Amino acid sequence: MNQSILVEKKPEIIYPDSDGKPMSDNTKQFRYIVIIKENLELLFADNPNVFIAGDLLWYPVEGDNTIRQAPDVMVVFDRPKGDRGSYQQWKENNVTPSVAFEILSPGNTLKEMAKKLAFYEKYGIEEYYIYNPDRNDLNGYLRQDNQLVIIEEMLGFISPLLKIKFELNLEGLQIYDAQGNRFLTYVELSEKIKDTERQLKREKQRAEQERLKAEQEKQRADEAQIRVKLLEEKLKELGIEL
Numbered sequence: 001m002n003q004s005i006l007v008e009k010k011p012e013i014i015y016p017d018s019d020g021k022p023m024s025d026n027t028k029q030f031r032y033i034v035i036i037k038e039n040l041e042l043l044f045a046d047n048p049n050v051f052i053a054g055d056l057l058w059y060p061v062e063g064d065n066t067i068r069q070a071p072d073v074m075v076v077f078d079r080p081k082g083d084r085g086s087y088q089q090w091k092e093n094n095v096t097p098s099v100a101f102e103i104l105s106p107g108n109t110l111k112e113m114a115k116k117l118a119f120y121e122k123y124g125i126e127e128y129y130i131y132n133p134d135r136n137d138l139n140g141y142l143r144q145d146n147q148l149v150i151i152e153e154m155l156g157f158i159s160p161l162l163k164i165k166f167e168l169n170l171e172g173l174q175i176y177d178a179q180g181n182r183f184l185t186y187v188e189l190s191e192k193i194k195d196t197e198r199q200l201k202r203e204k205q206r207a208e209q210e211r212l213k214a215e216q217e218k219q220r221a222d223e224a225q226i227r228v229k230l231l232e233e234k235l236k237e238l239g240i241e242l
Contacts, residue, residue, distance in 0.1 A: 013063060013064075013065055014065065015057075015059050015065045015068075015086055015088055016057070016065070016086070017057065017085040017086050018057070019057060019068070019070055021070070025105035025106065025107050026105055026106075028133045028134070029103045029104070029105045029133060031185070032103045032131060032133055032172075032173065033054055033055070033072045033073060033101075033103050034054070034185075034186075035175075035183050035184070035185055036072075036073045036101055036103075036175065036183065037052060037053075037054040037072075037073045038186070039175070039177075039183035039184065040052050040073065040075060040162070043162070043164070043177055044075075048080055048081055049077070049078055049079060049080055049081075050075065050076070050077055050079075050081070051075075051076040051079040051080065051081055051082070051084075052073070052074070052075050052076075052081075053073070053074055053076075053084070053087065054072060054073050055070050055071075055072060056070060056071075056074065056084065056086060056087055057069070057070045057086040057087065058070065058071065058074065058086070058087040058089070058097060059086060059087065059088045059089060060089045060096070060123040060124075061089075061090075062088070062089075062090040068086075069100075069116060069119050069120070071097070071100035071101060071102060071120075072100075072101050072102050072103050073100070073101040074087075074097045074099065074100050074101070075097065075098055075099040075100075075161070075162065076092070076095060076096075076097045076098060077095075077098050077161070078093075078095055079092050079093070079095050096123060096124035096125070097124075097125060098125065098126045098127065098161055099125070099126065099127045099128075099129075099159070099161055099162060100120055100125050100127075100128050100129070101128075101129045101130075101131070102116065102128075102129070102130045102131075103131050103133065104130065104131065104132040104133070104134075106134065113130070117141070117148065120141075120148060121143075121147060121148040124143075125143070125148065126142070126143045126161060127140070127141070127142055127143070127159055127160070127161055127162070128140065128141040128148055129141075129159075129166075131173050133172060133173070136168060136172055136173070138154045138166060138168060138173060139151070139154065140154050140157060140166070142160070154166055154168075155167060155168060163177070163178045164176065164177055164178070164183075
């Protein structure tokens, strides 16, 4: 007598690409998120194994889609660039994101931020930076002895992993790369490119003017040499030896 064994199939777990929350609550918060994310993209543009994302859900634990966070900006080393619907860590060689940024809005609560800090501490973030644009207040944490420990002085602090420097002035948060270049908005970057193009055009014009000047001087020198030669020949005809 044949007996069939029924194997209960576990329901497939869906890991949503969205948590239903907006990326930002206001233009100021959005601007800082874009500046940090896009300038980090530029900073690591030549490294194919640095993945940078903005507002991407990170699922650290396979089998539980309730354990998740979406950092405003996160940086993952040793993972290839490319599009993702979410960062499912077990599909990424179990590589943990290394750096997280949060830009606060008036809607963020102390309880919410405490939960985020606990999450990042538990699941392996090495560096965590929080900026409040309304208060122009910056805080940072570094992992020490398996804990995220607050950085006592953020002004002039250089990220160990990203090699970027943080400064604050009356205009807000300023970030600089290792060469001292400030993180720019898209408009500022566009203007910088235009300035560079105008400078290159001026230098090209100067080079062309120098080339033409050199050609004219050579032509005058050649003409002078021809006149000297003609004069020498005329003197020879007259029997005058030089």
